[in-house]
Amino acid sequence: MNKSAIRAFGMAIFLIGALLALASRFDVNIGLPTKEFSNHQQVEELQNKLNKANQENASLKEQLKQVNTAEKTSTTDSSEQAVEQTDTEVTSMSLQIYSGITPYSVAQKLEDGGIITNSVEMELLLANPKYARSLQIGSYEVHSAMTLEEIANLITGKKQ
Template structure:
């Protein structure tokens, strides 16, 4: 056999192999014996999981809608007690969330803001992320643990975790 015939045979083998790989990748049935595809079974399982997740979400949304009513009732009761005692209530202490924020080397402002939002300290993580991206605070996050509560302003939190003067 000459070189060109061997080269042509090698190219043909490569093309057949590539075709088979593509057919397997895109799950094409080109007449080769394969195991039965369990694609429909997987779809059914995923649909059941999706339905279950949607039910759980609906249940949690219902609980969240009920929670503000309970909080309002508790606040009304607190205000009534304060009026009875001739005291004024500005903000109930029960509404202040507290957390320990861990800042480690290389943490991004996005991650810090997300942790604060997840901990119930701030309402909107984007505002905090934008504040920390400000040239005044950027690249100034200090490694350590910080006790933070929801009564602190965004500016106070930023100054605390960046080590800037109050």
């Protein structure tokens, strides 16, 4: 190769590098995969998990109805009152949010603490653009009487 061809090749490589740096600096999409793309895939996967969980939940509720109708003849008033009392009990816990915690981890902690029943729903809510990347570091007192939205607003510092 002669010097001018090597020089031209070097200039082309330099220009390509400069264009990629500028595109990265100003968030110009030049066809390269972005984090938003991977987040979109994760949201779709989580949505599929939620749909499956909801289907399982519906089938389990149906089974529970069948069991309850079969046992209804053998239950007494006192056992029904006991069931009502356990439904109204409020569970509370202190939720620790630290730097780098993922929505999955937060949702798992809440489910393990008995605050929520379905961690996938909470994970999807926290992956929503309204709350994404907004988790605030700190310790929060949460209880099972709170809605998912209330918990999300509390731990992200959003006003309702």
